[in-house]
Amino acid sequence: MRKLLMSLLLACTSLLCTSGMAQNMAPANDELYKVFGEKNGITQLMDDFVNRLLKDARIGTHFKDAKPAGLKAQLTEQICQLTGGPCTYKGADMKSAHAAMDINKGDFNALVENLQSSMEARGIPFTQQNRLLALLAPMHRDVITLH
Numbered sequence: 298m299r300k301l302l303m304s305l306l307l308a309c310t311s312l313l314c315t316s317g318m319a320q321n322m323a324p325a326n327d328e329l330y331k332v333f334g335e336k337n338g339i340t341q342l343m344d345d346f347v348n349r350l351l352k353d354a355r356i357g358t359h360f361k362d363a364k365p366a367g368l369k370a371q372l373t374e375q376i377c378q379l380t381g382g383p384c385t386y387k388g389a390d391m392k393s394a395h396a397a398m399d400i401n402k403g404d405f406n407a408l409v410e411n412l413q414s415s416m417e418a419r420g421i422p423f424t425q426q427n428r429l430l431a432l433l434a435p436m437h438r439d440v441i442t443l444h
């Protein structure tokens with residue numbers, strides 16, 4: 298099931314996904330933001346998520362020089378904004394942030410799996426998990442540079 302979902306997300310070639318919605322897809326309301334427990338819930342989710350990334354044998358090396366506290370903070374702002382919350386992500390755009398990192402599809406899938414595990418651990422319902430993943434999926438075009 299997970300594999301299927303991930304393939305669907307990555308193979309996402311529908312109009313919706315090709316219209317660059319990652320940039321201008323902010324939800325019309327803050328419903329999803331509330332589902333994720335607002336700023337506090339997202340902060341805790343990103344804390345757990347980044348901790349999992351650092352420990353993941355598949356992609357942990359990508360994060361060897363990372364500053365976990367800063368990354369958690371940036372991700373929190375990004376997800377807060379993306380889910381319709383009152384935040385403004387001021388970090389680098391996804392293309393610049395991941396340039397020269399040689400990230401491939403497998404790396405991206407591994408990151409998504411960790412996010413799914415974190416959401417599962419926090420009891421986020423499956424359909425709501427997928428709403429966030431659908432918002433993140435289009436970013437694969439900017440993040441994956443190794444084909």
Ligand code: HEM
Nearest residue numbers: 356359360363364368371372388389394404405408433436
């Ligand atoms: C949808 C997928 C992804 C999102 C939303 C995302 C988001 C972010 C954000 C917001 C930052 C901080 C940028 C800044 O500080 O200006 C960042 C940095 C970074 N990302 Fe990603 N990322 C994604 C995928 C990946 C993947 C697949 C990898 C590698 C396996 C990765 C590795 C990194 C690394 C190493 C940094 C730098 C961290 C640091 O220097 O502290 N990212 N990412």
